[in-house]
Amino acid sequence: MKAVILNGGKENDLSITEVLGAIVKELEAIGAEIKTFDLRDMKISRCLGCFNCWVKTPGVCIIDDDGRMLAKEVIQSDMVIFLTPVVFGGYSPELKMAVDRLIPLISPFFMKIQGEVHHKARYKHYPSLVGIRILPENDQNNEKIFKTLVNKNAVNLHNPSWVSCVLSSNRPAEQIRQQIKESFAKVGVIE
Amino acid sequence: MNPQKAVLFIGSPKGESASEALGVYLLDKLKEKGLSTDKIKIDKLVSTERGQLELFDAVNQADIIIFSCPLYADSPPAPVIKAMELITENRKGKGKESRQKFIAISNCGFPEAFHNQTALEIYREFASEAGFKWLGGLALGCGPAIQGRELTKAGGMAKNIMKSLDTAANDIVEKEALSQEAVDLMARPLVPVWMYLHFAGFGWKRQAKKHGVSRRINDCPYE
Numbered sequence: 001m002k003a004v005i006l007n008g009g010k011e012n013d014l015s016i017t018e019v020l021g022a023i024v025k026e027l028e029a030i031g032a033e034i035k036t037f038d039l040r041d042m043k044i045s046r047c048l049g050c051f052n053c054w055v056k057t058p059g060v061c062i063i064d065d066d067g068r069m070l071a072k073e074v075i076q077s078d079m080v081i082f083l084t085p086v087v088f089g090g091y092s093p094e095l096k097m098a099v100d101r102l103i104p105l106i107s108p109f110f111m112k113i114q115g116e117v118h119h120k121a122r123y124k125h126y127p128s129l130v131g132i133r134i135l136p137e138n139d140q141n142n143e144k145i146f147k148t149l150v151n152k153n154a155v156n157l158h159n160p161s162w163v164s165c166v167l168s169s170n171r172p173a174e175q176i177r178q179q180i181k182e183s184f185a186k187v188g189v190i191e
Numbered sequence: 192m193n194p195q196k197a198v199l200f201i202g203s204p205k206g207e208s209a210s211e212a213l214g215v216y217l218l219d220k221l222k223e224k225g226l227s228t229d230k231i232k233i234d235k236l237v238s239t240e241r242g243q244l245e246l247f248d249a250v251n252q253a254d255i256i257i258f259s260c261p262l263y264a265d266s267p268p269a270p271v272i273k274a275m276e277l278i279t280e281n282r283k284g285k286g287k288e289s290r291q292k293f294i295a296i297s298n299c300g301f302p303e304a305f306h307n308q309t310a311l312e313i314y315r316e317f318a319s320e321a322g323f324k325w326l327g328g329l330a331l332g333c334g335p336a337i338q339g340r341e342l343t344k345a346g347g348m349a350k351n352i353m354k355s356l357d358t359a360a361n362d363i364v365e366k367e368a369l370s371q372e373a374v375d376l377m378a379r380p381l382v383p384v385w386m387y388l389h390f391a392g393f394g395w396k397r398q399a400k401k402h403g404v405s406r407r408i409n410d411c412p413y414e
Contacts, residue, residue: 046234046269046270047268047269050205055404056398058404058410059410059412076413088313088317089313089316093273096267096269099264103264108408109395110391116303117384122409122411123411142316145312145313149266149309152265152306
């Protein structure tokens with residue numbers, strides 16, 4: 001099982017570092033091949049919104065940087081983990097910069113999913129999606145935004161299973177590990 | 192007394208965009224009502240210190256802040272989120288008593304406007320954290336159909352959009368929130384869904400043909 005972790009944490013964010021460590025431990029325990037990408041240290045340009053990845057170089061972003069490489073890593077994985085601090089209920093700009101560059105993975109053509117229009121899949125196999133956000137304190141509204149966003153991303157990126165998980169870094173390590181395990185079970189990578 | 196100032200923050204990286212067309216039309220309506228106006232493109236400002244100062248200056252000068260942005264992966268584009276993060280950080284400690292008003296316009300390439308809903312909730316959250324008064328958000332589907340043209344030159348399909356923005360301009364000046372009428376008019380499909388899907392599919396094929404990749408449009412290069 002190949003797992004890709006997109007770490008959207010800020011520099012010196014200890015709560016993210018702690019949670020990342022716990023995620024890696026759980027993945028190692030199930031024998032996963034893990035690739036962790038600290039997005040803040042990578043060269044990822046903004047998406048130009050040009051759609052050349054659909055009509056000029058199908059399936060490949062025209063920008064040759066780490067953003068292009070990440071799209072390849074994500075589609076070749078079995079599980080992708082979006083790890084992020086809370087930023088207005090959604091993803092950090094560091095994570096979002098990478099997520100915006102994933103559109104080469106889908107088709108320009110449309111289809112209907114449960115009555116809504118979405119883009120067709122380009123590939124036969126897509127990874128499961130686990131969205132994990134680190135929350136300093138409980139905020140129900142923020143939680144709803146995050147859950148909806150991960151759900152919508154999963155539908156649009158054709159992830160076969162998905163889960164969103166809110167972790168509070170001030171909780172005991174055992175509780176954090178348990179929540180991570182439950183998330184992995186929900187997407188079917190462990191029983 | 193100086194007139195109130197409305198500043199449009201454009202979130203599209205493109206030269207001509209639906210985001211700009213929507214925002215500029217609204218600015219023009221506000222100008223007719225005696226407001227002074229200005230516009231600024233977000234994406235290049237966030238990456239340099241000088242650009243960030245320009246961004247903060249534009250925010251500080253505005254009585255009415257309008258974000259008009261495309262939808263990328265179900266939420267605002269990354270540079271727009273970065274801009275919101277920087278603005279919030281810059282305003283920390285300055286109190287949350289601001290009388291500055293904030294509205295967001297989000298447009299997407301899907302025919303249905305509801306895909307923009309999560310993005311609008313993120314903008315609302317930003318307004319709250321940065322201490323702006325949230326007047327509401329407008330969501331538009333079929334954004335690419337405008338092709339970045341001025342709304343007055345986009346033909347009959349833009350009729351409801353212009354009505355929505357006319358109403359929004361009144362709401363901004365006279366009320367404390369965008370009216371449901373403005374929201375509903377903006378959310379109406381520009382063309383029937385089947386027609387949009389047909390022409391969108393035709394458009395992708397035509398562009399692929401132009402680039403000589405018609406047969407490769409469904410390629411899976413990373414398989």
